[in-house]
Amino acid sequence: MAAIARSSSPSPLLGLALPAALVAVWEVLGRAGVVPQGILPAPSLVAATWWDWAVGPSGMGLNPYLGTWFETVLFSARRVFTGFAAAIALGVPLGIMIGWNRLVAGAFDPLIQSLRPIPITAWLPFSIAVFGIRDAGAVFLIGLGAFFPIVVNTTAGARDTPRNLIRAARMMGASERQLLLRVVLPNALPAIFTGMRLGLGIAWTAVIVAEIVAVKSGLGYVLWDAYYVGRMDVVIADMVSIGIAGFLSDRILVAIGHRVLHWKQFGAR
Amino acid sequence: MAAVDIAGVRKVFGGRAGEVEALAAIDMALVEGEFACILGPSGCGKSTLLNIIAGFEGLTAGEARVFGEGVARPGPDRAVVFQEASLFPWLTVWDNVTFGPRMLGRPKEETDALARKYLGLVGLAGFENHLPDQLSGGMKQRVGIARCLILSPRVFLMDEPFGALDAQTRMQMQELLLHVWDETRGTVLFITHDIDEAIFLADTVYVMTARPGRIRSRIPIDLPRPRTIEVLTDPRFNALRADILHQIREEASKATREFEEAERSARR
Numbered sequence: 074m075a076a077i078a079r080s081s082s083p084s085p086l087l088g089l090a091l092p093a094a095l096v097a098v099w100e101v102l103g104r105a106g107v108v109p110q111g112i113l114p115a116p117s118l119v120a121a122t123w124w125d126w127a128v129g130p131s132g133m134g135l136n137p138y139l140g141t142w143f144e145t146v147l148f149s150a151r152r153v154f155t156g157f158a159a160a161i162a163l164g165v166p167l168g169i170m171i172g173w174n175r176l177v178a179g180a181f182d183p184l185i186q187s188l189r190p191i192p193i194t195a196w197l198p199f200s201i202a203v204f205g206i207r208d209a210g211a212v213f214l215i216g217l218g219a220f221f222p223i224v225v226n227t228t229a230g231a232r233d234t235p236r237n238l239i240r241a242a243r244m245m246g247a248s249e250r251q252l253l254l255r256v257v258l259p260n261a262l263p264a265i266f267t268g269m270r271l272g273l274g275i276a277w278t279a280v281i282v283a284e285i286v287a288v289k290s291g292l293g294y295v296l297w298d299a300y301y302v303g304r305m306d307v308v309i310a311d312m313v314s315i316g317i318a319g320f321l322s323d324r325i326l327v328a329i330g331h332r333v334l335h336w337k338q339f340g341a342r
Numbered sequence: 343m344a345a346v347d348i349a350g351v352r353k354v355f356g357g358r359a360g361e362v363e364a365l366a367a368i369d370m371a372l373v374e375g376e377f378a379c380i381l382g383p384s385g386c387g388k389s390t391l392l393n394i395i396a397g398f399e400g401l402t403a404g405e406a407r408v409f410g411e412g413v414a415r416p417g418p419d420r421a422v423v424f425q426e427a428s429l430f431p432w433l434t435v436w437d438n439v440t441f442g443p444r445m446l447g448r449p450k451e452e453t454d455a456l457a458r459k460y461l462g463l464v465g466l467a468g469f470e471n472h473l474p475d476q477l478s479g480g481m482k483q484r485v486g487i488a489r490c491l492i493l494s495p496r497v498f499l500m501d502e503p504f505g506a507l508d509a510q511t512r513m514q515m516q517e518l519l520l521h522v523w524d525e526t527r528g529t530v531l532f533i534t535h536d537i538d539e540a541i542f543l544a545d546t547v548y549v550m551t552a553r554p555g556r557i558r559s560r561i562p563i564d565l566p567r568p569r570t571i572e573v574l575t576d577p578r579f580n581a582l583r584a585d586i587l588h589q590i591r592e593e594a595s596k597a598t599r600e601f602e603e604a605e606r607s608a609r610r
Binding site (some may be wrong): 170171235237238240241242243245246247248251255256258260334336 | 396397398409413415416417418420421422428430431432433441442445446473475489493554
């Protein structure tokens, strides 16, 4: 009986129990005044702040956050999307070529491997010096951060194209170009999606860092700005917003992946 | 003109551990429409010979010609059926079969008609939209055969295509292949280590020596066609079988002996 109970998947409610308990404890501690509201505001206060931030009438005097949530999220999401798209546009073709061609690998691999260990945060001064306090700097950081996992995984995916698939395509008359587009690229797609998921996670980290330091809008900017004026309720609402945005964008990517990699759901591999 | 003409082909693989001579000096000629089987102990270089004719591997010395043309690279005039079907897992059966004509830019109507014809011939009508991972091993090989037929190749090269199948399926596939061959009458070079399979299928069986590979003997199979399973109990079949088995045994034990000698000298 125990084995049967274990093999059936647990109810999703189980996963919600722990977060719900934490929120409840936090609420009680907050209301009891154990933790000052200025440091750790109760969840109910955060929720109310969030409501105002999201749907409040904008431009109403003292609260600069009223009604600006969607706009703020859009600023960040647009930067993530732009940088991420640039990273894909550059990383996928380059990764395919590195995985396919030894000359390209010899030329690019050492450069990529030596730049890759530099954390994205270390690029901040460089980025500001080159691009100034503008969108381009944020997009550069996001693109750079997402580029490395994409290019490295694409390279690995292209490299392990089975030899007989390449031979089969050549035997059937495929040109080198067709071979890359019709065999090497589809074979690398599962690895490319893995790289894209890792890259997207880094992109959200990068956008927050960039907005804290290098631009004056978006979730990262609001996060730091709210901290400076002591609005911890906004800070926490902002943190949760970042988490939700990252989670949703990952879900979207996974859904696209399932569509594109439709053949993967069959068989044991 | 010979369909396949192999003259003095030698192949040496270079490696850090030293050179290995895979093929010593192969001479053979297939006429158009001939079904030839190459039979040999494992490691004798029979797949290497096929890879050279396919254009997958270069040769160290000698010449490989297909209908008079020297082999330079792989191409749709020499279709290959691999041991592992090697289908594209992301393409449906239909798209796998039409892959070649699409790469070659052949007209769609013609390609569609041929795809339907050959999928029917190999018994896969109704499986057009299946993915390779949804098919059994035998069905995958049927797709592998159909995608070769649609190329209208001048030579079929088959590298132990049924070697990974169970005995039952293997026999079915052998009969299917003979049926397809009766319909199309292409030139076939078929690699195998299964003596029964070689005799059952071939007009000519070439027995290879242990490494370095040479052609040890060329045995015409004069069993009447079309052949069915009944031929397996024919006394002539058994006589051929005994003769070839004897030759293969000798080659296999020679290979073992050489291996042991090499081991001994390495230990010294």
